[in-house]
Amino acid sequence: MHRLAAVFVAFVILCASGLSPAFAQEKSLTVFAAASMKNALDEIDAAYTARTGVKIVASYAASSALAKQVEQGAPADIFLSADTDWMDYATARKNISESTRVNLLGNSIVLIAPKDSKIDNVTIGPGFDLAKLAGDGKIATGDVKAVPVGKYARAALEKLGAWQAAEPKFAMAESVRAALTLVARGEAVLGIVYATDAKIEPGVKIVGAFPADSHPSIIYPVAATATAKAEAADYLAYLRSSAAKTVLEKYGFTFLIRPTS
Template sequence: MLKRSFALGLAAALVALAPQPGFAQDKSITVFAAASMKNALDDVNAAYTKATGVKVVASYAASSALAKQIEEGAPADVFVSADLKWMDYLIDKKAINAGTRVNLLGNKLVLITSKDSKIGDVKPGQGFDLARLAGDSRIAIGEVTSVPAGRYAKAAMETLGMWATAQPKLAMADNVRAALLLVSRGEAALGIVYATDARVDPGVRIIGTFPDGSHPPVTYPVAATTNAKPEVAGYLAFLRGKTARDMFEKYGFTMLAVRPST
């Protein structure tokens, strides 16, 4: 009887330790993506999970912050940056599988104000007086030394001769969505963000678009990290497919999906 009880107990223990079907089949990948991608990428990720059963866990922040986290060993499978610099940075650090890199999306840089503002449409151009337009208030942008949106904004202001007078009025935020929020809440009269950001916040409206030549092209590269799970190959392919394209374009992104020249 004792031997039989021991055998039954051992069998039960082995069953408990064995992989259970539901858990064995669970798969997930972790994506670190620029804050400006949140709404569109959430939709794309949901569609990918529905099609494949693979769960996507997304973390959104400034590309600079995400790149530093990946460099320090954060368990990301995919990185989507809002500019080329931070992708290049991680490639130099051997944290990115360079062969998987694709320039996925493009965007526009726009000038916004709150929906209730009396400021009308303008045409940012050479010598445009951005500081005067802001009046006694502030101009919200991403931090200009690290946040891609901030760097694009600074480049545009320098090219168009606005930087010197506008700089004292800048309210620099940790990421582009934080800058968007300052304008939406009325804490800043103006903001410089991506066109896709302005489209998802009903509290703001676009009053002008910066000329393409005034700043480097807004480009979103995507790549797998060096420690990425096997499922990432299918995810990267999905990002370049028609379903994802339609969703990205609905939010105002331009589909690029081209490999950078070497």
């Protein structure tokens, strides 16, 4: 009887000290990531949890919205932005652990139409008349004042001389995935989204690609937040690994760094 009591006390002490065998399963990290990352990152997170037992809670939205949520104290451990501007914004406000920041991924923007659209094989270059191509329909992209894909789209159209005429036809969405959905549903006749988004949506087709030199380089930086849990370092290391690179490239992202493992 005394031996049973001793075993029980020892078990209670073990649990209280945080050395319970189930402790790893109870750990979690909250990841704030650009909406365009959802499919690829969901796959990466599932593999990471299977390997480590650490649960990943992912929140996807426009990078602009996520950066402001972090600024307002939202409990995030990782921030993965679709442009450097919003990572710079978070860094300037001391919301990011700057030493952990790395430019992880690249992407490109494309012109899309509903899958059954008669529009096809559009050559995008100087003098490109997007307004005429859209006719009476709407063109969907992210909010050009804040959402990265919209900012890239506007920059490209301004450089190509197509923005002024096309601007009134734009339907500004809260994120790139929202813009993608508008086109897939036929609520917009055209859309400007990342190539990676077009690839995962069967309801749309790519009808043209924007020249890389028509807009700032599309770069996805990632970093731990200033309030991140210690486990964030291992998760960031996994994002830089060959295993993550394989998944990200499968979804069409360009891996910008040499894999660390």
